[in-house]
């Protein structure tokens with residue numbers, strides 16, 4: 001069975017967990033201690049998570065893992081489109097999210113994990129603006145980008161939005177997500193379209 005070295009709730013690990021669940025791939029998750037990377041280093045030759053071991057292959061880097069899963073599990077639902085134009089659109093969407101939501105997310109997350117003493121209020125405001133933008137975009141949709149095999153775009157929305165809108169299963173599995181909900185300070189019902197849209201992806205994180 002595929003083994004997954006995971007550091008919850010880091011976004012790169014969250015991304016891989018959602019991909020594995022979306023593709024219905026059985027896996028064994030092995031939690032990594034953030035201050036003890038020896039096992040990861042010994043196994044993969046580097047210290048960063050996530051890492052997977054599958055069919056004799058050891059692979060780190062979340063983006064490489066997502067591509068590997070699509071290439072090696074062809075019977076499972078696809079994350080990425082096959083055609084170049086579709087791939088470019090998905091890459092553009094990633095860039096847009098990186099700029100609009102991942103950037104302001106980071107200082108707030110660093111406050112959550114204790115790396116920054118203060119919560120950067122400007123970043124939090126920009127993060128909320130990004131959530132409001134996404135809430136408008138998903139108002140009447142289950143899929144953010146038109147076309148087949150673009151679930152990666154939805155996964156990427158969930159990757160960043162779940163920190164403010166985590167599902168109960170994610171909070172139960174990873175206690176820090178309860179605190180995350182408080183720190184990212186979104187009220188229930190504030191982004192109701194996004195809450196509905198995230199249900200499926202939050203289910204994958206339970």
Ligand SMILES: N[C@@H](CCC(=O)N[C@@H](CS)C(=O)NCC(=O)O)C(=O)O
Nearest residue numbers: 010011012047048049050061062063
């Ligand atoms: N490009 C890598 C980055 C991996 C990465 O930065 N992992 C973080 C957790 S999200 C980590 O292990 N950091 C180690 C540390 O901060 O000590 C990926 O996408 O997987």
